[in-house]
Amino acid sequence: MSYNSDSSVQEIQEVHIHRDDFGSKMGMWLFLFTEILLFGGLFILYAGYRFIYSEGFAAAATELDVLLGTINTVILLTSSLTVVLAIVALQKENKKLSLFFLWVTVICGLIFLVNKYFEWGAKFHHGVYPKGPALQNMSEGEVMYFGLYFVMTGLHGLHIVVGLIFIGYVMRQIQKDVITSSNFQKLENSGLYWHLVDIIWIFLFPLFYLIH
């Protein structure tokens, strides 16, 4: 008897592949909340040390390039827009346009990482890196600032890399017509992830670049 019911269940599954978009989306949001709390812990750490070392933080922040930070902000905001436009395009059954928008997102993400590479590279060149020679002549507050700067922008950069891989995977699935105008929750989920990474940058930018 139990064998029979098992096989009938299997048969049904073969005919009707179960899909739960709502559950998928909820899973993604729950994951995003753990991400918020992960970065949240670092933001609280930042707040605490900025409270203690407000002068050191202000002094260290002047060494960051506001223009480069602003450019990266614009790049990320634009990449977020193109993810949403890719979802709209797919909903309107325009697969090519959807893929085009996702390409723009990927290129924006890569430009962001290249800018970060030059930014970090310049810092390393001047001896500003964890335990670097330039930190020996800095106050405790400045050392704390750069420690948090590298950890937080580094973790954020890692999230950009993961987001790019996620979007790349989604693009392949769109190409293969696995993700379609009636089945695009995966695209939506990759978008949710990308927007969260964007939101984190929205806070990192003023907190690290715009202190005077």
Add this chain to the structure above:
Amino acid sequence: MENNHHTEEQNDGHIAEAHHPSYGINILVWIGLLSLTAITVAVAGINLGSLALTVALVIALVKSMFVINFFMHLKFDNKVFKIFLGICMITFIVVMILTFFDLTFRI
């Protein structure tokens, strides 16, 4: 899930048509976000003293509300996600306040 079988069958558990997709509103939100970025950079040049951090954070909060509501579709989505986000933010704020109690009153 068993109880919802009827509704499940009707929309098959799929939420493809959550709201009317439109390019325009998202482009408008993007322009808004760019303007707020310009404002926050411009304001940082002015010496606002202790207000500077508050202004920067308020602008960042407004920007993230735009991203969450429009780009992440929370405005058009099921209420449960808003409740989740609320709980998440309250947790964050409580831990933040407790940390500052410790920092301020530690001798």
